[in-house]
Amino acid sequence: MKNNSYYISRQNAFESSARSYPRKFPFALNKAYGSYLEDVEGNKYLDFLCGAGTLALGHNNQEINKAMIDLISSDAPLHTLDLITPTKDLFVETLIEKLPAGLKENAKLQFCSPSGTDAVDAVIKLFKTATGRRTVIAFSGAYHGMGHGALALTGNLNAKEKVASLMPDVHFFPYPYSYRCPFGLGGEKGVDAAIAYFERTLKDPESGITKPAAVILEPIQGEGGVIPAPIKFLQEIRRITKELDIPLVFDEIQCGIGRSGKFFAHEYANIAPDAILVSKAIGGTQPMSLVIYDKKYDSWNAGSHAGTFRGNQLAMAAGTVVMKTVGTEDFLEDVRKKGDYLINKLNNLKDEVSVIGDIRGKGLMVGIEFVDPKGEKDMIGSLPNSGEIATLVQKKCFERHLIMEKGGRFGSVMRVLCALNVSYSEIDEMFDIFSTVVKEVDNEF
Numbered sequence: 001m002k003n004n005s006y007y008i009s010r011q012n013a014f015e016s017s018a019r020s021y022p023r024k025f026p027f028a029l030n031k032a033y034g035s036y037l038e039d040v041e042g043n044k045y046l047d048f049l050c051g052a053g054t055l056a057l058g059h060n061n062q063e064i065n066k067a068m069i070d071l072i073s074s075d076a077p078l079h080t081l082d083l084i085t086p087t088k089d090l091f092v093e094t095l096i097e098k099l100p101a102g103l104k105e106n107a108k109l110q111f112c113s114p115s116g117t118d119a120v121d122a123v124i125k126l127f128k129t130a131t132g133r134r135t136v137i138a139f140s141g142a143y144h145g146m147g148h149g150a151l152a153l154t155g156n157l158n159a160k161e162k163v164a165s166l167m168p169d170v171h172f173f174p175y176p177y178s179y180r181c182p183f184g185l186g187g188e189k190g191v192d193a194a195i196a197y198f199e200r201t202l203k204d205p206e207s208g209i210t211k212p213a214a215v216i217l218e219p220i221q222g223e224g225g226v227i228p229a230p231i232k233f234l235q236e237i238r239r240i241t242k243e244l245d246i247p248l249v250f251d252e253i254q255c256g257i258g259r260s261g262k263f264f265a266h267e268y269a270n271i272a273p274d275a276i277l278v279s280k281a282i283g284g285t286q287p288m289s290l291v292i293y294d295k296k297y298d299s300w301n302a303g304s305h306a307g308t309f310r311g312n313q314l315a316m317a318a319g320t321v322v323m324k325t326v327g328t329e330d331f332l333e334d335v336r337k338k339g340d341y342l343i344n345k346l347n348n349l350k351d352e353v354s355v356i357g358d359i360r361g362k363g364l365m366v367g368i369e370f371v372d373p374k375g376e377k378d379m380i381g382s383l384p385n386s387g388e389i390a391t392l393v394q395k396k397c398f399e400r401h402l403i404m405e406k407g408g409r410f411g412s413v414m415r416v417l418c419a420l421n422v423s424y425s426e427i428d429e430m431f432d433i434f435s436t437v438v439k440e441v442d443n444e445f
Helices: 004-014 062-073 086-097 116-131 148-152 187-202 231-243 265-269 313-326 329-352 387-399 424-444
Strands: 029-033 036-039 044-047 107-111 135-139 170-173 212-217 248-251 275-278 290-294 356-362 365-370 405-407 413-416
Touching (some): 086 107, 116 135, 116 290, 170 187, 231 248, 329 356, 365 387
Parallel strands (some): 248 275
Antiparallel strands (some): 029 036, 107 290, 356 365
């Protein structure tokens, strides 16, 4: 077998310049099992990225693989458009059972093309059709995908600034971010300000914003830097949108399916939205995305939204295994405990170094924000972001065979998106590498 350099050079020659992960992780994968990857040279890596959170039960989970192998061996159809099959029926039944009260009783599903981006575009079309309105509200720091409509709802400017004529009538509101409060307040006051600004603007006849077709937000922002929305914020956004008859969409593509320690992250707030977007982990390693929505908005005609690969039977078989495993309270409690265990260790590390500004997250969706210790603090005492330090930490972690991704403002946040069935010993292994690297980098700054 050829070495890493051989395969990387071939990839550089043939793939587009849009490729991203090979620039950070220059290796060629050969095997994968559980929380580990192995490259073509036999080097073993601890994977705390896991397909950007897609692999809820890690690589090559035996139950998931068996479900797919059994389906293939049964001569069942694997490509079905949106035709019904027993595999699909079981998937739907399992998913609806996991929905929050208030949506479960009235749920409709739209199976979309494989990417979560298509679920975002679909829900925009759905609510524009149902309401007859054109405006959509999103939040700063949001990530909803790279499609033309989804990108318009995404906060990150790097991906948007060179793409002309994105979907119009999108308005962004501040998302509570206590460490870097957009109002310069922080804490509860910052949350209250975000709520008041949202409500007063939507009720202001001089705001300049027409009544929206939908409001879309992530209960925990992922690419924006692993920022959990405060429970009060979610509850008040639900109250306001319900009062004003504005559909509320929760994008749970990354933070859903057990990642937060709840099946859906918004369940911490004990509310029900009008629509939930799911992808990534819901397909059990295979591509799939869905819109789950209240049937009162089901105003589409046949073919109003379609996609050739919306009938991925392997994803439905695998996804059913994931939901039945992840959806138990014992499993979710275990995710919460492991998340608390890791966050506690990271907070202890934060106290020992100068380059970590904030640790945050829920369950096994955790963010570590790096800062410039020599920078000037802002009005609430936060140091400037340091993407330079985060990049160096990521590089050194890779050299020690730990895979982690960055995100957040200026790429300053290292993110934990490990398998949900990760062991405590694997968490300890990750922390040993990570803490060693961070202390080494801290000494350099």
